[in-house]
Amino acid sequence: MQHAVTEDGSKSGEVRALNDLTREWVEIGWRHTLEEPFDFRERLARFYDWSSGDTQFFDDFDPKRRVNTDVAQYAAIWDTRIPSMQSLTNVTVGNPHTLVSGGLAVTSVQFVTSYTTADGAVEQAQTLSSLVWRRSPEGWRIIREHGSGLAIRD
Structure with a gap:
């Protein structure tokens, strides 16, 4: 059974919890500042399934x-790439969209990444x-x- 909202039109508790978890993944997990340096396991371990053999991960922010x-x-990609930057922060655009069906859920989320490269260039990427x-x-x-990267909106 697929459910994203309750009968009265409000979001189910499970959907709300996953949307909150997604915002935390975006805005806190993927942050790198001088005060809070990035370490994937320290920041993001609790969000990922580290033991399953059927996982797959891709982000076109990975140069390769x-x-x-x-x-x-x-x-390992991000533990090399992100700490080499001066900073990286993300802001969620709108709300995540989540569908739950049994023991699986799918979330779509947009966010803007602001980062400063090692040489001081300030950039943005929408994802x-x-x-x-x-x-x-x-x-x-x-x-x-x-x-996947999106065109930055003017």
Whole structure:
């Protein structure tokens, strides 16, 4: 059974919780500042399924555009790329959109990344990410991620 809203039109508690988790993943998990340096495991471990053999992760912000079937491989990309920057912050655009069906959920979320490169260049990137979450005894965990850059809106 697929459910995104309750009968009275309000969001179900599960959808609200996943939307909140997604905003935390975007805005807190993927942050790098001098005061809060980025470390994938420290920041993001609780969001991902580290033990499953059926995971897949891709983000075109990765210069090599690799498809990773292991979260540790995916983490290694960002543990190299993000700490080399002076800063990186994300702001969610609108609300995440989540559908829940049984033990799986799909979330679509847009966000704007603002970052400063090692040489001081200030840049922005807008991203659309699709996440597949699987319910586990520990809570919802990401098993699929696909992030694609969008044109910056004027």
